[in-house]
Amino acid sequence: MGERPVVVAGAVSGLALVLDEPLSLWGGLDPVTGTIIDQHHPQTGQSVTGKVLVLPSGRGSSGGSSVLAESVRAGVGPAAVILAVPDPILVVGGVVLAELYPDQAIPIVVADPSTFADLRTGATVSIDENGRISGS
């Protein structure tokens, strides 16, 4: 896997929040507060605001694209999203965010498996314009 699909390009660095389980953003993330509200998720109650959100995949209800776009518009969303697989709901949320509010666009990238496996909650992660992911 030499490729690193970049869904939305952008350079950012921030603290990683690696989700232990897939999350449905709709019903799982409060777009007003940026908090995980899925009571069945192991990281319920944690904030995604300003984090590099690392997701194994999406889950559940199909209404999550607006939730991602709205949380970022409202200033409580993640700073970037790193996916293990190209989840369509998050991809569309990121693309629409960039269309509607170009100044608030966040990078969305799909990591190769070995890079993905090395990401740890609390570590600083940087993404460059080419989608290259590096830790510190």
Next chain:
Amino acid sequence: MSVSLSSAEQAILEGSDGEGSALAMRIVVALGEVLGAENLLPISGAHVDGCLFVGQASLDFAERLVMAGARVSVPTTLNISSLDLLHPELFRGADATAASARQLMVAYEALGCTPTWTCAPYQLANRPTFGDHVAWGESNAIVFANSVLGARTNRYGDLIDICAAVTGRVPNAGLHRTELRRGQAVFDVAGLPERLLEEDILFPLLGLHVGAATGDQVPVVVGLPGADEDQLKAFGASAATSGSVGLFHAVGITPEAPDLATALHGRPAEGRSEVTLADLRRARDQINGSPDAVLGAVSVGTPHYSLRQIEELVRLLAGRSVHESVRFYMSTGRDTLSEAEAAGWVSQLEANGVQPVADTCTYVTPIIDGAAGTVMTDSAKWAYYAPGNIGVAVAFGSVADCVESAVTGRMVFDGSLWDG
């Protein structure tokens, strides 16, 4: 660009149909590229999930499309909104939220969508048939279209659904492709008690278990003696709640699974497991959070009740009344509600103490009164999402348990199914 476009599609992208269609095409193509699609496919219809208000961004996007002159190019139904237009007095939220939610509904109608306001578009008069390519949003509708109707849709969400409806195109990827509709993980239920296999309550719980255990694989259920559409609806809704299931096969029941070998496309399964009574008890206990608490309300109809389910509720409540301390809500689509009205069932249910809810659902918008107590439901999906969405404690039981509890004013469960 990895997605190869026809000259007509390229023209739309370049603005031949106006900026609204071009914007929609940009998003469809962006998704196609991420999914590695070689080309786009024409669709025969769409079901749009984006009409539920989740914040300013959802409204900004719909209004951007309207202002840019976009219109749907295929017949398009609308999912639930945040408001019940038939019973507007039920909304207990802020006026500003109601105004924005209404504005969003108006925008989607302006785009040419049909105001069906239901999460169960497969219960409408016109529904897709076997082999049709469609773009459906709403996870329970998606899994029903693929699994029960044999139509083909990916798990589209809000925003992309309207883009597909406007362009009439979707990426040729995922569940649109025959080879990716192959069953992968086999769940054998033959070892479950015979009586449980006949009961409605099996299906939402089996769905929760299978959804959580299968991840994003295509599950195949073997050993079911039979299942009607309402049972398959409950199974799919649950599996798409606890997992990412967009398609399942039930051997001998769903159209792409006349037998196990066909469901697996003649190849060995990736996984096989026996479903036990303990698995289902665990699924039940996960969502039956407060079985000993004070009952405040009952909510049934997630996904929207079918006519047959309404008839069953009428039968269970005949000659009885909901206890004065309990509120009872039944959600359904406005089309189904009007059929039930014609049959005389709605006035009967109202006389029994049931409040019908249309156009929306009680776990996505503030409607439920009496939520100081626990809310009991026959829907695993409702029980899963309501605590996070509307901050209530929940209990889960069969529709018969829900009625018995509502009438007596305290929670009652038929435990006999779970022994052994």
